Amino acid sequence: MGISNIWVFAQVANGAPTSGSLELVTKARTFGGTVSVWVAGDGAAVAGALGEYGASKVFAVDYGQNLAGVSVASAMKATIDGGESPDLIMFPQSYEGRDVMARLSVKLGRTVLTNSVDIEAAGDSVSATTPIFGGNTLVTTTFTGGAPYLAAFRPKSFNPEASGGAAAAVQAVSVPDLGATGTAKITAVHVEETTGPKLDEANIVVSGGRGLGESANYAMIETLAKLLKGAPGASRAIVDAGWVPYSYQVGQTGKVVKPSVYIAAGISGATQHMVGMKGSKNIIAINKDKEAPIFGIADLGIVGDVHKVLPKLIEALQAR
Amino acid sequence: MSDGLCETAHKPQEWRTMNVIVCVKQIPDPANPGALDATSNTLKREGKLILDESDSYGVEMALQLVDAAGSGEVSLVSMAPNSETAGLRTALAMGAAKAVLVSDPALQGSDALTTAKILAAAIQRLGGADLIIAATESSDGYTGTVPEQIAEVLGLPSVTFAKKVSIEGGVLKADRQTEEGYDEVTCPLPALISVTAGVVEPRYPSFKGIMAAKSKPVDEVTAADLGVTPVGWAGAGQQISNIAQAEARAAGEVIEDDGETFGKIVTFLEGLKVI
Numbered sequence: 001m002g003i004s005n006i007w008v009f010a011q012v013a014n015g016a017p018t019s020g021s022l023e024l025v026t027k028a029r030t031f032g033g034t035v036s037v038w039v040a041g042d043g044a045a046v047a048g049a050l051g052e053y054g055a056s057k058v059f060a061v062d063y064g065q066n067l068a069g070v071s072v073a074s075a076m077k078a079t080i081d082g083g084e085s086p087d088l089i090m091f092p093q094s095y096e097g098r099d100v101m102a103r104l105s106v107k108l109g110r111t112v113l114t115n116s117v118d119i120e121a122a123g124d125s126v127s128a129t130t131p132i133f134g135g136n137t138l139v140t141t142t143f144t145g146g147a148p149y150l151a152a153f154r155p156k157s158f159n160p161e162a163s164g165g166a167a168a169a170v171q172a173v174s175v176p177d178l179g180a181t182g183t184a185k186i187t188a189v190h191v192e193e194t195t196g197p198k199l200d201e202a203n204i205v206v207s208g209g210r211g212l213g214e215s216a217n218y219a220m221i222e223t224l225a226k227l228l229k230g231a232p233g234a235s236r237a238i239v240d241a242g243w244v245p246y247s248y249q250v251g252q253t254g255k256v257v258k259p260s261v262y263i264a265a266g267i268s269g270a271t272q273h274m275v276g277m278k279g280s281k282n283i284i285a286i287n288k289d290k291e292a293p294i295f296g297i298a299d300l301g302i303v304g305d306v307h308k309v310l311p312k313l314i315e316a317l318q319a320r
Numbered sequence: 321m322s323d324g325l326c327e328t329a330h331k332p333q334e335w336r337t338m339n340v341i342v343c344v345k346q347i348p349d350p351a352n353p354g355a356l357d358a359t360s361n362t363l364k365r366e367g368k369l370i371l372d373e374s375d376s377y378g379v380e381m382a383l384q385l386v387d388a389a390g391s392g393e394v395s396l397v398s399m400a401p402n403s404e405t406a407g408l409r410t411a412l413a414m415g416a417a418k419a420v421l422v423s424d425p426a427l428q429g430s431d432a433l434t435t436a437k438i439l440a441a442a443i444q445r446l447g448g449a450d451l452i453i454a455a456t457e458s459s460d461g462y463t464g465t466v467p468e469q470i471a472e473v474l475g476l477p478s479v480t481f482a483k484k485v486s487i488e489g490g491v492l493k494a495d496r497q498t499e500e501g502y503d504e505v506t507c508p509l510p511a512l513i514s515v516t517a518g519v520v521e522p523r524y525p526s527f528k529g530i531m532a533a534k535s536k537p538v539d540e541v542t543a544a545d546l547g548v549t550p551v552g553w554a555g556a557g558q559q560i561s562n563i564a565q566a567e568a569r570a571a572g573e574v575i576e577d578d579g580e581t582f583g584k585i586v587t588f589l590e591g592l593k594v595i
Contacts (some may be wrong), residue, residue, distance in 0.1 A: 013499040067478075069468065069480070093464070095480070095481055095497060095499060096498075098465055099468050102465035102466075102467075102469045103468055103469075103471075105433050105465065106433065106436070106472035106473055109433075110433070111432070111557030111558045112433070112465055114462075115463070115464075132356075132363075136565065136566050137565060138562075138563070138564045138565070140561050140563070141558045141561065142560075144558060145557035181472070181475060181477050181478075183508050183511075184477040184479055184505055185506055185507070186505055188503065188504040189500075189501075189503050189504075190504070204594060228589075228594065236517065239518065240517050240518030241518070242518070246497055246516070252462060253456065253462075260592065260594060261589065261592060272459070278569060282588075290574070290576070295574050298572055298574070299572035300572055300584065300585065300588050301571070301572065301574035302574075302575060302585070303575065304581060305577065308577065309577055309582055309585075312582040313585055313586070317586070317595065320595065
């Protein structure tokens with residue numbers, strides 16, 4: 001027995017599987033069974049990339065104007081009812097990933113372990129590990145019901161590594177009748193353009209928080225990020241305040257980043273934020289409050305006013 | 321059906337009653353460090369609980385939508401140990417009319433799926449609603465699946481991660497957050513939405529509201545009252561097998577700014593060879 005048939009739901013963004021999804025395919029491969037990947041939308045476009053990471057099959061769900069979550073969950077359920085029997089289904093902790101697993105968990109009557117950073121199989125016993133309290137405690141939970149086991153993973157839990165496999169075979173799966181649950185329709189799709197390196201892939205991230213005082217001061221963060229060829233980020237507080245788009249958010253509900261250098265300016269270090277950046281190799285923090293929790297994890301902490309420190313830092317870097 | 325009724329049914333409804341149910345969680349104050357109960361391995365939820373700040377946005381949104389509709393009311397459903405109502409009173413003080421509280425020692429150890437079934441049953445106890453609102457995830461457990469699970473249990477359409485919401489002529493319009501940006505979504509009612517923090521500015525309860533909240537009805541029920549079994553550890557498809565401390569990240573050098581500390585940052589970056 002063991003874990004021999006694994007499904008992975010891959011989140012596709014800008015026409016390619018996200019690195020968080022490729023991580024899961026890489027991890028799925030290590031169980032030694034077959035790996036099939038589910039995507040919402042065009043399967044042919046991603047079959048090459050997914051095959052390269054070890055997927056042998058791509059189930060592609062053309063969801064039309066329906067929401068991807070309910071569509072893919074229903075297609076998965078129909079496929080299982082049709083005779084497929086996955087032992088484990090892995091999801092990225094992404095917007096669509098969460099919707100798919102939540103709907104599917106009810107349809108299958110199975111629990112789902114979320115925010116996992118690791119998974120282990122010993123015989124038929126499968127356990128997932130989740131960090132809690134901002135990451136200072138690791139809880140390992142074992143599934144007690146029957147397969148399929150449903151688990152969702154935080155980005156950057158595993159290293160994506162290509163296996164050099166051939167393009168995966170694509171199988172189109174139609175969306176079953178969704179009834180009332182299918183009455184929500186997408187009427188327009190908006191893509192927010194970003195320039196420079198992507199936040200979750202950048203080698204340097206410079207993030208600003210409420211300590212900046214007002215939204216106009218965020219320009220300092222952008223300038224500094226550009227000078228360092230990095231990406232600008234933000235705390236939830238200033239995203240909620242509408243200073244910058246949600247795509248800038250670093251933290252539990254935003255992006256998880258692990259750059260070489262993370263600069264936190266005017267960020268106190270709420271658990272919600274620290275979860276998303278404490279894996280950075282080097283952390284520099286600038287904050288007025290010397291009691292701010294961010295100093296507890298910073299390699300270099302400056303107790304000072306960001307309005308004084310940042311302009312001088314920018315000037316010094318520009319002069320180089 | 322008489323002609324008169326048909327006519328009413330076909331008339332575009334500019335004005336309708338909106339009944340909204342908000343799922344709220346009462347959590348330990350996030351300002352205090354969390355802890356696990358040594359025997360049960362569940363999050364300690366003793367002492368005074370507060371309204372999860374993430375839920376205040378949903379309560380505010382519900383109040384605004386009912387105001388805009390002209391009639392209707394906002395009800396709350398919550399699951400908490402020890403008959404806890406402190407957080408519910410905050411939401412009632414903001415303007416919600418009533419609440420169903422599911423409090424039952426048997427619920428300890430419940431997984432997200434059981435929680436969703438319990439909350440869905442509590443929603444049905446209230447007779448359902450035109451709209452059900454939840455936060456995208458709680459600030460203590462943050463499983464982040466309960467809203468969508470409730471929608472599936474109730475057979476409702478849903479829009480998760482809604483960052484802008486309006487209702488026109490009985491149809492919900494929402495901007496839903498995506499990996500690449502956002503989607504505009506329309507959805508007929510009844511429906512469920514999960515709203516991101518910051519979708520609206522939550523009001524502070526007024527003194528009058530706080531006084532009125534004390535006498536608003538809170539219907540306290542058990543899992544058995546709702547007909548949901550099994551619950552707690554018995555119903556959970558999971559069991560905690562190990563708890564370990566993560567490797568702590570040590571604090572480095574912390575220095576007071578004297579006007580020249582920017583140089584320290586430059587030196588630090590040079591040392592890492594990133595500039």
